[in-house]
Amino acid sequence: MNVVIVGCGRVGAFLAGLLDSGGQKVTIVDLERVAFAHLPQTFNGTTILGDGSDLDVLRQSGIESADAFLALTEGDNRNLMAAQVAKEIFGVKQVMAKVNDPIRARIYRDHGIMTFSRTTILGTLLHAMLTGNKEIGPKLMALANSYEDEMAGMDLAER
Amino acid sequence: MYFVVAGGGQVGFHLSKALLEAGHEVMLIEADRRRAQYIQEQLGSVVINATADEGRYQIEAGCQRADALIAVTGDDPKNLVICQLAKFQCHVPRVIARVNNPKNEIVFKALGIDETISSTRVLMGVIEQELPTGGFLPLMPLTGSHLELIEAEIAKDTPSAGRAVGKLGLPAGSLIGGLVRAGKIEHVDEDTVLQVGDRIIVFAPTVTESEVKKALFG
Numbered sequence: 001m002n003v004v005i006v007g008c009g010r011v012g013a014f015l016a017g018l019l020d021s022g023g024q025k026v027t028i029v030d031l032e033r034v035a036f037a038h039l040p041q042t043f044n045g046t047t048i049l050g051d052g053s054d055l056d057v058l059r060q061s062g063i064e065s066a067d068a069f070l071a072l073t074e075g076d077n078r079n080l081m082a083a084q085v086a087k088e089i090f091g092v093k094q095v096m097a098k099v100n101d102p103i104r105a106r107i108y109r110d111h112g113i114m115t116f117s118r119t120t121i122l123g124t125l126l127h128a129m130l131t132g133n134k135e136i137g138p139k140l141m142a143l144a145n146s147y148e149d150e151m152a153g154m155d156l157a158e159r
Numbered sequence: 160m161y162f163v164v165a166g167g168g169q170v171g172f173h174l175s176k177a178l179l180e181a182g183h184e185v186m187l188i189e190a191d192r193r194r195a196q197y198i199q200e201q202l203g204s205v206v207i208n209a210t211a212d213e214g215r216y217q218i219e220a221g222c223q224r225a226d227a228l229i230a231v232t233g234d235d236p237k238n239l240v241i242c243q244l245a246k247f248q249c250h251v252p253r254v255i256a257r258v259n260n261p262k263n264e265i266v267f268k269a270l271g272i273d274e275t276i277s278s279t280r281v282l283m284g285v286i287e288q289e290l291p292t293g294g295f296l297p298l299m300p301l302t303g304s305h306l307e308l309i310e311a312e313i314a315k316d317t318p319s320a321g322r323a324v325g326k327l328g329l330p331a332g333s334l335i336g337g338l339v340r341a342g343k344i345e346h347v348d349e350d351t352v353l354q355v356g357d358r359i360i361v362f363a364p365t366v367t368e369s370e371v372k373k374a375l376f377g
Contacts, residue, residue: 053235053236053266054260054262055262055265055266056262075236076212076240077212077234077237077239077240078236080236080239080243081235081236081239081240081266081270082236084239084270085266085269085270088269088270089266089269101213103213103214103215104212104213104214104240104244107214107244107247107248110247111243111247
């Protein structure tokens, strides 16, 4: 699977590392070169410096043959624009955008862009844990914790 | 008419001022508190201090009854989202976006925002219009269609000079709507032979712009 990710912050870099170690072909785009420092040292994918909503930058990232596209920058609007470009102009099948404003996330979901909001996802998880929900919290936390163990292990091994 | 203007920079401020002077009703949305205050001092109670890319502030600004919304911030993704939200949520009949990167004109059109203003393109238009020899100038998109209006000037070395309109090989769906010769507008048909100095107005599907140029200028 070819995956293009725009935004190499903590989330983007984490996901890129996860996909890359799982054998997927990953290209990650960011405006700032320093952002690529978030990637794990083992990362084998491609990094591209540029604006992830710019047509030429996206072409360079290989979006035309991408199976999935994720917009994970800090800007809701940038993510929404990049995701729509990926879907409508380049015809990428699976497109996801991080939209932290829940209302905007909802409106664009109604218009065919798969959006998710850190606000509601994290808030819902915390609420579930606090109220002792046995289904939502434990499964997700167990998986997330195992990734953290792996990352911490690798970090120690490198030193 | 009632206009909502998103973004109170130089463009938004002067646009709102001009609309008010022309007797229209205006509400301007500006995110920066001090800028909003300044505009209020200058133009009166026609500004709300809020972010225009949030639906509730668009509603507060009265978008549901607006005749048009114009997004003129300096940030293209923001202008896109402002216009789309206004369409989706408030069903504003006409939305216009400023694009700062001229490449985004095509992007905005593909994403449902038909009317865009690119200052780069406007300036290029002004410069090209003053070119002394034959020129090819896309004038404007025609609202609500995939057509645009193109002006072309036939110069001495233009390949289409001396040829009949029917023989130019213009792309399907395009039409020469008129011809200005010696300052007078003339009707054009298949047999009209283009002459040096003619200015023609072409209606053509936006996607065929380069083919039109090729047919006329080689």
